[in-house]
Amino acid sequence: MFRMNVPSMIQAQRLSCPAPQAGATLSEVFPEPGAEAAAAGFVLAQLGPGTAPVLWIQDRLVQRETGRPFLPGLGLQRSLMLMQLSRPVDMMVAVEEGLRCKALAAVIVEIRGNPTAVSFTAMKRLALRTEASGVACWLIRQAATADLSAARDRWRIATLPSAPNSDDPHAPGDPRWRVELIRSRDRRPGAWVARHERGTKNRVDLVAAFPDGALAEDAGAVGQRVAR
Amino acid sequence: MQERSGNALPDDLPQALSVEGTHGPVIHAVNRMAQMAGVTTGARVADMRALCPELRVDHADCDGDRAALERLALWARRWCPWTVAEGGTDGDCGLILDTTGSDHLWGGEAEMLAQMEADLSMLGLSSRLALAPTWGAAWALARFGPVRAICSDTACLPVAALRLDGETVLLLNRLGLRTVGQLADLPRLSLARRFARAAPTRTPLTRLDQMSGHLPEPVSPPEAPPVFRADARLAEPIFDPTHHLPDLCAALCDQLARTHQGARRLRLTVYRTDGEVSRIEAACALPSRDPAHLAFLFRDRLEKIDPGFGFDLISVEAPVTEALGTQQADLAGRTDAGLELSQLVDRLTARFGRNVLIQLQPAASHIPERAEARVAPLTEAPVIRPVQAERPQRLLDHPEEVHVLYAVPEGPPAQFQWRRRSYRVARYQGPERIAPEWWHDKPGTRLRDYFKIEDEAGHRFWLYREGLQGDGRGGIPRWFLHGVFD
Numbered sequence: 236m237f238r239m240n241v242p243s244m245i246q247a248q249r250l251s252c253p254a255p256q257a258g259a260t261l262s263e264v265f266p267e268p269g270a271e272a273a274a275a276g277f278v279l280a281q282l283g284p285g286t287a288p289v290l291w292i293q294d295r296l297v298q299r300e301t302g303r304p305f306l307p308g309l310g311l312q313r314s315l316m317l318m319q320l321s322r323p324v325d326m327m328v329a330v331e332e333g334l335r336c337k338a339l340a341a342v343i344v345e346i347r348g349n350p351t352a353v354s355f356t357a358m359k360r361l362a363l364r365t366e367a368s369g370v371a372c373w374l375i376r377q378a379a380t381a382d383l384s385a386a387r388d389r390w391r392i393a394t395l396p397s398a399p400n401s402d403d404p405h406a407p408g409d410p411r412w413r414v415e416l417i418r419s420r421d422r423r424p425g426a427w428v429a430r431h432e433r434g435t436k437n438r439v440d441l442v443a444a445f446p447d448g449a450l451a452e453d454a455g456a457v458g459q460r461v462a463r
Numbered sequence: 464m465q466e467r468s469g470n471a472l473p474d475d476l477p478q479a480l481s482v483e484g485t486h487g488p489v490i491h492a493v494n495r496m497a498q499m500a501g502v503t504t505g506a507r508v509a510d511m512r513a514l515c516p517e518l519r520v521d522h523a524d525c526d527g528d529r530a531a532l533e534r535l536a537l538w539a540r541r542w543c544p545w546t547v548a549e550g551g552t553d554g555d556c557g558l559i560l561d562t563t564g565s566d567h568l569w570g571g572e573a574e575m576l577a578q579m580e581a582d583l584s585m586l587g588l589s590s591r592l593a594l595a596p597t598w599g600a601a602w603a604l605a606r607f608g609p610v611r612a613i614c615s616d617t618a619c620l621p622v623a624a625l626r627l628d629g630e631t632v633l634l635l636n637r638l639g640l641r642t643v644g645q646l647a648d649l650p651r652l653s654l655a656r657r658f659a660r661a662a663p664t665r666t667p668l669t670r671l672d673q674m675s676g677h678l679p680e681p682v683s684p685p686e687a688p689p690v691f692r693a694d695a696r697l698a699e700p701i702f703d704p705t706h707h708l709p710d711l712c713a714a715l716c717d718q719l720a721r722t723h724q725g726a727r728r729l730r731l732t733v734y735r736t737d738g739e740v741s742r743i744e745a746a747c748a749l750p751s752r753d754p755a756h757l758a759f760l761f762r763d764r765l766e767k768i769d770p771g772f773g774f775d776l777i778s779v780e781a782p783v784t785e786a787l788g789t790q791q792a793d794l795a796g797r798t799d800a801g802l803e804l805s806q807l808v809d810r811l812t813a814r815f816g817r818n819v820l821i822q823l824q825p826a827a828s829h830i831p832e833r834a835e836a837r838v839a840p841l842t843e844a845p846v847i848r849p850v851q852a853e854r855p856q857r858l859l860d861h862p863e864e865v866h867v868l869y870a871v872p873e874g875p876p877a878q879f880q881w882r883r884r885s886y887r888v889a890r891y892q893g894p895e896r897i898a899p900e901w902w903h904d905k906p907g908t909r910l911r912d913y914f915k916i917e918d919e920a921g922h923r924f925w926l927y928r929e930g931l932q933g934d935g936r937g938g939i940p941r942w943f944l945h946g947v948f949d
Contacts, residue, residue: 269922272857276949288804301857302947306823306835308854315823316808316840320815329811336807338800394921396889406892407917410949431949 259341259371260387260420261362267393271301271345271377273412274392276431278343278373279309280439287340288314290333295321297345297377310433313340323350327357334364334372341371349379358385381417389418398430409433414441477515480523481508491523532556535588537687542569542579545682549602557605559598561682576611598682599674602626603643617674618644625670631661647671691718691726692780700736700773705765711779712754725750725787731761733768734776741768745813748841749805750785756806760813801841808840825849829897831858831945852895853915855925855946862943865926875914875926881944886918894928909936915948923948 266274282289289311291304298319306315320326326346333342346353353374362385365372374386381389393413400408415426427441477497481488488508500515508520529548536548536558543565550556562575569575576592583590593604593612603624604612617624620643622635640646646654646667658666672678693714695707708731719726729745745760757779790802811820825847826836834850835858868885869878874894878887893914909930917923925946930936 269920272855272923272947272949276856287800290807298860302859303857304823305831305855305858305946306825307831307850308856308858308946308948310849314844316820317823317837318811318815318820320819325815329815332810332814333807336803338803339807394923396919396921397917397923400892403892405890407890407915407923407948410923411921 259365259369261358261365261372261374261385262388262390263374263376263381263384263386264390264392265376265379265381267391268378270392270394270412271297271375273394273410274375274377275304275343275345276410277390277392277412277414277429277439278341278375279311280431281373282313282341282371284312285340286313287338288316289340290316290318290336290342292318292320292326292329292333292342292344294323294326294346295319296347300347301345301377323352327352327361330361330372331364334361334368334370337368337370339370341373343373343375345375345377347377347379349376349382355383355385361385362387386418387420388416388422391415391417395428476519477502477517478519478521479508479511481520482523482525488520490520491525528556532558533685536684540687541582542575545684547682547684557602559601559682562594572613573611576613580611597674597676598680599626599670603674618642618647622646622667625667625674626665627667627670628665631658631665631667635667643671643674647675689722690780691715691724691784692778693718694776694778697775697777700775702770702773703765704731704733704768704774704777707777708758708761708765708779709754711777712758715779715781716752716754716757719752719781719784719787720789723786723788724781724784725752726757726781726783727785728781728783729757729760730780730782732778732780733774734778735771736773736775737771739769739771743768746809746817747805748808748812748839749802750787751806751809752787753806756809760809763814805841828900830900830903831897833900833903853892855915855923856949858946859944862927862945865942865944867942875916875928876942879926879942881924886922886924888916889919891916897927907936909934909940913945 264274264278279289293303303319304315304317309315318329320329323346326344330342330344333339353376361372361374381391392415395411395413397410398408400406410431412429412431413426414429416422416424418424425443427443430440430442432438432440474494475496477494477500479493479497479502480491482491483489484507486507490502490504490506490508490511493502493504497515497518500518502511502515502518512518512520532548532550536546539546539558539560543560543562545561547559548556549559562572566572566575569578572594576594579592580590591605591610593601593608593615595601595604595612595614595617600617603617603620603626604615607620607624608615608617622640622643623632624643625646627635635646640649651668654668655666658668663669669678673680693711695711697707701707715726725747727747727750729747731743731745733741735741743761743764745757745764747757747760751757808820820840821837822840822842824836824838824842824844826834827845827847828834829850831854834854863881865876866880867876867878868880870876875888875891878885880886891914894912895914896910896912898910899908911927911929912931913925913927915923916926924944925948926942926944928940928942930940932940
């Protein structure tokens with residue numbers, strides 16, 4: 236089903252990156268195994284410009300399995316407050332505390348599996364609080380199944396072979412991901428090939444994954460949910 | 464003052480503290496055993512080690528001693544209201560108490576001195592006490608007089624008892640003047656002329672006058688730090704202190720606002736009717752006197768107190784405060800972002816403990832695991848030139864060894880196994896050689912050659928080979944996975 240595409244052939248479609256204060260919502264990202272770093276990079280690229288700090292809450296298991304954010308590689312303009320907790324209940328409390336503080340740019344949570352603390356009710360609370368305070372909340376659900384949830388946007392992300400490196404043909408270039416919006420309240424679901432340009436621009440270009448735009452048209456009206 | 468809490472050695476081992484002198488470390492203070500072995504204050508550590516090979520030498524913490532002495536001076540106000548810590552950086556420190564009019568409360572002067580010695584020994588401090596009409600005489604008797612001397616004769620004391628510096632004492636001794644009495648018998652005019660060049664407060668004549676009381680030397684104690692504390696005394700015992708907390712915090716904040724202070728530490732103490740006392744402590748990242756915020760810091764922690772038969776006294780105090788001016792909200796009624804952030808840090812720290820929340824900060828090092836420092840939140844980041852080479856977005860806490868399935872002579876392995884899954888390298892970039900930091904690392908630490916590799920499915924890893932073949936620092940170089948690119 237999935238094909239690599241030539242960017243000149245297809246109609247390039249760039250998702251509007253909403254400013255974090257304007258349309259801040261609760262979003263979930265489900266990385267494929269091995270794409271945990273890609274999910275974090277995608278989330279950080281979605282935050283947009285600014286110098287407001289980020290609260291990053293990590294499960295201890297996540298940290299042991301997939302590492303911790305590494306500042307020299309991220310190249311952020313903002314400061315990063317890292318919190319490492321071991322109980323999912325504590326994590327949800329900490330997220331809620333973080334969402335009260337309007338000075339934050341976003342709260343990013345990395346949690347592993349499907350613990351009972353991350354229930355539909357808990358997610359609903361987070362979603363309401365996010366929309367009340369205007370601080371974006373991103374949940375990166377590692378090794379989890381996409382069960383019932385109140386998240387406004389749900390993404391799935393996988394790694395793709397990187398773009399050609401202009402300096403060295405044998406070296407990996409800009410990272411590329413396959414990004415899929417599987418459920419959204421106010422956007423049309425779809426699948427894209429994302430190319431992350433790091434450095435001064437630090438932006439993610441999203442190019443429709445299907446050259447004929449079949450999915451985009453078949454997906455129906457805005458607001459329809461695609462269950463996978 | 465010589466022993467630091469926690470690591471005091473037994474008294475029967477010779478021990479000394481040292482400070483840095485002009486020609487290497489010199490002895491600052493000794494214990495009794497070292498004194499008996501012949502170790503003298505002011506001598507060089509190397510010489511004293513030759514004299515007493517089993518001497519144990521530690522570095523002296525002069526600033527800490529000074530701070531402890533000032534706390535002790537406040538503690539000593541139980542005997543009289545005028546206490547002052549005297550002595551400078553030279554280590555010859557002591558306490559001066561103006562006990563005029565307060566000795567009868569302790570049953571006389573001799574009983575008061577005995578009581579003081581007993582109380583100080585309860586703190587683990589040995590003391591030498593003396594009572595005299597003037598500061599100078601008390602200083603001299605405490606150091607050179609008999610035990611617990613009360614208004615003894617000072618004429619037979621050596622001239623060093625006059626609080627003179629070493630050169631002046633040496634000169635007086637060379638002139639044949641050994642005791643205070645001999646010095647006092649000299650004509651004042653010739654004594655003044657002989658020491659005309661010395662600083663006027665430190666001449667033997669001034670010191671003699673101060674000792675005899677001809678020159679006044681009053682004791683002017685420093686102000687004790689104010690105590691910020693709000694109490695609620697209850698007629699009937701209660702089981703839940705939550706409802707009293709907002710009022711107590713408001714009263715505390717009123718006290719703080721009067722002196723333009725903000726609380727950095729808070730302590731809630733509840734006294735049970737059966738005499739049990741429990742405490743809860745909280746801390747603020749920035750000084751604060753917002754009653755709602757201070758009350759919030761205790762919110763979920765009151766449940767952990769065992770109420771027993773109820774509480775009848777609740778008190779909130781701020782042991783550590785900092786200056787905080789009055790603040791104005793802007794016209795829209797918003798407060799600034801820094802304040803909100805610090806309140807978030809307080810809430811998270813109060814709930815989850817101090818070490819859970821950290822801020823990541825770049826540090827000046829080429830070794831990847833040292834290029835990132837963990838500091839307390841809300842710390843200003845230092846300006847550090849970032850590394851130009853590409854770094855992964857995630858770093859494993861400990862590099863994990865990979866099992867090389869198919870090695871090639873140049874570059875990274877063509878195929879390797881990590882966490883029981885095998886990866887085939889499609890593209891790679893590198894090597895980037897990072898040499899060990901010889902000023903930190905153990906000798907024999909091997910260099911690392913880092914490669915950014917990508918497999919066919921697009922997983923991008925940061926691998927390194929530790930060491931080189933035949934570098935004389937171990938066997939065959941091993942491969943490790945250290946980070947993941949996004």
